[in-house]
Amino acid sequence: MKARYPFLTLILLLLGALLASAQDLTCREIVEAAFESLQDNCAALPRDGLCYGAAPAEASFAAEANAADFSSPGARAPLSGLASLTTSAADLEAGRWGVAVLNIGAHLPLTREGPGIIVLLAGDAAVVNEVDPADAMQVAQPLSTIATEATARYKNPGVIPAPVGSLTADELALVDAWDNTGDWLRVVNGGEISWVESEMIVRLNAMDNLPRLALGDAYAMKAFSLSTGTAFAECSDAEPFVAIQTPPDLPANLTVNGVDIQLGSMVTFRQVHRNALSMTVHRGKATTIFGQTVQQSQTILGILGKTDERENQVLEWSGALRASDEEFARGERAQGALNRLAQANGWGEFETFMYLADIIHVVQPGDTLYDLTAQYNTSVEGIIAANGGGDDLRLLIGMELIVPRPGSGFAWRGE
Numbered sequence: 001m002k003a004r005y006p007f008l009t010l011i012l013l014l015l016g017a018l019l020a021s022a023q024d025l026t027c028r029e030i031v032e033a034a035f036e037s038l039q040d041n042c043a044a045l046p047r048d049g050l051c052y053g054a055a056p057a058e059a060s061f062a063a064e065a066n067a068a069d070f071s072s073p074g075a076r077a078p079l080s081g082l083a084s085l086t087t088s089a090a091d092l093e094a095g096r097w098g099v100a101v102l103n104i105g106a107h108l109p110l111t112r113e114g115p116g117i118i119v120l121l122a123g124d125a126a127v128v129n130e131v132d133p134a135d136a137m138q139v140a141q142p143l144s145t146i147a148t149e150a151t152a153r154y155k156n157p158g159v160i161p162a163p164v165g166s167l168t169a170d171e172l173a174l175v176d177a178w179d180n181t182g183d184w185l186r187v188v189n190g191g192e193i194s195w196v197e198s199e200m201i202v203r204l205n206a207m208d209n210l211p212r213l214a215l216g217d218a219y220a221m222k223a224f225s226l227s228t229g230t231a232f233a234e235c236s237d238a239e240p241f242v243a244i245q246t247p248p249d250l251p252a253n254l255t256v257n258g259v260d261i262q263l264g265s266m267v268t269f270r271q272v273h274r275n276a277l278s279m280t281v282h283r284g285k286a287t288t289i290f291g292q293t294v295q296q297s298q299t300i301l302g303i304l305g306k307t308d309e310r311e312n313q314v315l316e317w318s319g320a321l322r323a324s325d326e327e328f329a330r331g332e333r334a335q336g337a338l339n340r341l342a343q344a345n346g347w348g349e350f351e352t353f354m355y356l357a358d359i360i361h362v363v364q365p366g367d368t369l370y371d372l373t374a375q376y377n378t379s380v381e382g383i384i385a386a387n388g389g390g391d392d393l394r395l396l397i398g399m400e401l402i403v404p405r406p407g408s409g410f411a412w413r414g415e
Contacts, residue, residue, distance in 0.1 A: 027235035034097040035337040041074040043344035048079045053099035056088040079220040089124035090238040112191030123240030124229030142174035153194035157184035180214035223255035228271040242269045243334035258313040260289040277302040282331030282352040363399040379411040
């Protein structure tokens with residue numbers, strides 16, 4: 001028995017050291033470690049899959065048949081049948097902060113490499129699936145056929161489509177879907193999406209089994225409700241959020257908390273009050289169902305209310321405001337985590353920017369330098385410097401005027 005005591009003492013000392021080590025970690029270090037774990041735990045993330053990045057996280061499934069073991073970091077599960085996914089706030093004593101990731105395949109072709117729509121949950125956050133698995137359209141394996149003659153490929157099917165390329169006569173065409181009218185076929189050569197009039201493609205019997213794509217068709221996790229904790233975080237770095245990143249060339253149509261939004265290509269959501277949800281665009285833009293466009297480095301606020309369908313329905317959106325420094329910092333943290341995930345999976349990495357990229361304004365009759373400075377919420381000195389400098393800058397109708405850093409804040413001469 002005596003021989004066991006030194007061994008037991010050693011175990012207790014080691015355990016104490018581990019606990020002390022966890023407690024010695026700062027809040028920021030805990031968050032950073034959680035994001036770094038994405039590289040080890042979420043590599044080779046499959047299409048329509050979710051990953052347990054850092055503890056604590058929990059997934060529930062709609063039916064026993066869809067249930068998967070999602071009990072520890074590194075666990076994977078398919079999106080089919082997912083009911084909800086939650087992550088937890090920082091636990092400083094245990095040195096933990098929950099992180100989880102979804103890779104939504106949407107209607108992207110199977111020939112396309114790289115990520116789908118990435119949803120990142122960090123801290124006290126949750127998403128609840130609102131798509132019945134039976135209603136989710138499955139993307140088909142593409143069929144190989146050829147063009148009957150030289151023809152154009154278009155960005156979208158329709159009456160006035162925009163050409164994006166061509167097919168030569170007898171050129172191979174991989175097709176995986178019809179449009180809703182049955183007059184167009186989706187061509188997915190090399191993962192690029194384009195549309196060709198069906199009469200220009202050699203018809204195969206197997207094409208009768210291809211799905212028809214229509215605006216609003218459901219796919220796994222196309223519609224979901226999200227929420228985050230509203231309590232003060234242990235530190236600013238541990239602020240909870242849900243980030244959504246879409247492929248840069250393919251905006252995604254999602255239904256979030258009951259309202260349709262087109263996103264392209266990185267936004268964060270945070271519940272700032274139990275009745276208010278903020279959405280900040282960190283790269284690209286977002287368009288709401290009301291036709292409101294939210295540009296990069298802008299934030300809108302959604303008013304939440306209880307309806308028959310859900311507890312946290314977005315009832316209306318506010319006007320867009322310039323993102324705060326805190327919101328910009330959140331975007332940088334989110335993008336840093338997404339880039340770690342990208343590194344682990346061999347995907348492209350991205351940056352966030354505080355302000356919109358420079359734009360070109362074509363001078364119209366009646367335009368003045370003051371009005372344009374106010375319109376674009378920027379600096380007059382910046383406009384002058386970007387267009388050659390000098391106080392004698394004259395605005396001529398039709399002139400292409402460079403407007404730098406729109407949205408960075410109005411500043412007239414000397415302000």
